[in-house]
Amino acid sequence: MKQTDTKTLILDAAQDLIQRLGVNGMSYQDISEIVGIRKASIHTHFPKKDDLLVALLDRYSDRFLRIVDGILATSDAPEVKLRRYCSLFEATLNSGSQEKVCLCAMLGAELTALNHPSVEQVRNFYRANEERLVTLLKAGQQNGSFRFTGEVTVTAALIFGLLEGGMLIARAQGTTNQFHSVIEQLLQLIKG
Amino acid sequence: MKQTDTKTLILDAAQDLIQRLGVNGMSYQDISEIVGIRKASIHTHFPKKDDLLVALLDRYSDRFLRIVDGILATSDAPEVKLRRYCSLFEATLNSGSQEKVCLCAMLGAELTALNHPSVEQVRNFYRANEERLVTLLKAGQQNGSFRFTGEVTVTAALIFGLLEGGMLIARAQGTTNQFHSVIEQLLQLIKG
DNA sequence: GTCTATAGCGCGATAGAC
DNA sequence: GTCTATCGCGCTATAGAC
Numbered sequence: 001m002k003q004t005d006t007k008t009l010i011l012d013a014a015q016d017l018i019q020r021l022g023v024n025g026m027s028y029q030d031i032s033e034i035v036g037i038r039k040a041s042i043h044t045h046f047p048k049k050d051d052l053l054v055a056l057l058d059r060y061s062d063r064f065l066r067i068v069d070g071i072l073a074t075s076d077a078p079e080v081k082l083r084r085y086c087s088l089f090e091a092t093l094n095s096g097s098q099e100k101v102c103l104c105a106m107l108g109a110e111l112t113a114l115n116h117p118s119v120e121q122v123r124n125f126y127r128a129n130e131e132r133l134v135t136l137l138k139a140g141q142q143n144g145s146f147r148f149t150g151e152v153t154v155t156a157a158l159i160f161g162l163l164e165g166g167m168l169i170a171r172a173q174g175t176t177n178q179f180h181s182v183i184e185q186l187l188q189l190i191k192g
Numbered sequence: 193m194k195q196t197d198t199k200t201l202i203l204d205a206a207q208d209l210i211q212r213l214g215v216n217g218m219s220y221q222d223i224s225e226i227v228g229i230r231k232a233s234i235h236t237h238f239p240k241k242d243d244l245l246v247a248l249l250d251r252y253s254d255r256f257l258r259i260v261d262g263i264l265a266t267s268d269a270p271e272v273k274l275r276r277y278c279s280l281f282e283a284t285l286n287s288g289s290q291e292k293v294c295l296c297a298m299l300g301a302e303l304t305a306l307n308h309p310s311v312e313q314v315r316n317f318y319r320a321n322e323e324r325l326v327t328l329l330k331a332g333q334q335n336g337s338f339r340f341t342g343e344v345t346v347t348a349a350l351i352f353g354l355l356e357g358g359m360l361i362a363r364a365q366g367t368t369n370q371f372h373s374v375i376e377q378l379l380q381l382i383k384g
Numbered sequence: 385g386t387c388t389a390t391a392g393c394g395c396g397a398t399a400g401a402c
Numbered sequence: 403g404t405c406t407a408t409c410g411c412g413c414t415a416t417a418g419a420c
Contacts, residue, residue, distance in 0.1 A: 020304050021304055021305050022302050022305060025304070027394080037404075038406080040397085041403070105357070108301075108360045108364045109301035109302070110216075112217070112290075113214060126364060127365070148381060157361065157362075157370055161361045161374065162350060162353050164361060165357015165360065166357060169349065169353045169357075172315055182346055182350045185347060189381040190381075219413065230388080232386080232387070232388080233385070235416080236385060240415080386419105388420100390417085392414090393414085394413085395410100397410090399407085400406090401407105
């Protein structure tokens with residue numbers, strides 16, 4: 001696949017637009033202006049908007065989870081792994097000139113306006129992330145570096161919800177620096 | 193103001209639609225079908241869609257913060273107050289037959305697609321909530337019922353981000369029951 | 385205040401030439 | 403694979419009768 005693969009450029013533009021403006025704020029016209037192609041040509045690569053969304057979610061989820069699994073596969077301490085995991089969300093927020101939130105945070109808000117295949121993709125992304133967090137938290141508990149009461153699955157949901165929601169609030173308030181402090185505070189609480 | 197005030201009915205319908213589908217998923221046509229009025233008539237009460245959004249955010253913020261201030265004004269223990277505050281978000285999630293998220297969680301996601309007045313309204317809602325949480329957390333720290341390291345403002349942002357984000361995730365995954373457990377887990381962590 | 389009718393726009397999508 | 407041209411739709415918004 002060439003670097004200037006049109007399909008890739010379309011996906012890049014679509015992802016950027018959705019992370020900033022939402023699904024309904026992304027149009028074939030917007031993409032065409034970014035990529036430098038006529039909007040009718042986009043239909044050659046993605047006949048329907050749903051096709052584009054499905055492909056985009058596949059790519060996003062694969063990329064993200066690949067990085068997460070890379071972190072989990074290291075020999076780092078659980079606390080370090082968790083910090084690195086959280087920093088992925090920080091990196092998204094600070095990427096590019098415009099502040100972006102996680103693709104699946106945007107789609108989660110607009111979920112009831114999506115069609116079936118993408119709804120399941122978003123849910124799978126959430127579930128996959130929480131599963132990774134469960135693994136990470138269990139390792140930290142056994143290791144003694146995490147000390148908290150209550151179920152591990154609930155704590156995983158707590159962490160993931162905070163990361164997705166914290167991004168939204170931080171972007172709106174322009175307090176992306178504080179988002180880092182919030183994550184550190186979370187780590188302190190988990191460490192007990 | 194009569195109970196069947198058309199203006200009120202329009203606001204009710206708009207709020208319900210936005211909490212379920214987002215701003216772009218709410219149209220004058222949708223509202224007209226719910227209220228039982230022609231869509232052109234809605235413009236009599238709210239000439240532009242922005243006018244409707246501004247009025248809706250005013251009403252929502254006033255109502256919500258009035259309830260919060262009512263909780264703060266009681267003689268309940270800080271821990272009880274915080275639990276009651278969090279339960280407001282649970283109540284929203286479980287209200288009606290369709291699951292709804294906080295109006296300002298939806299608007300936070302779509303923020304960059306909104307116009308100026310509403311953007312500030314959403315930011316003010318976030319700030320007002322975090323200010324109340326700061327007051328509550330300080331009282332709990334002095335009282336000895338909350339024990340956590342780090343700044344109070346950061347902890348307030350952590351709690352608020354979790355509540356707004358946790359709603360989105362819970363709605364998507366259909367785990368509204370777990371959202372309750374997440375809140376209890378948060379309280380345990382704050383209590384130290 | 386509500387109605388019918390319509391203007392004007394942007395959108396997703398398709399047909400057909402090159 | 404990209405282009406021009408166009409269709410059909412839903413939307414916000416307005417004009418004018420009742």
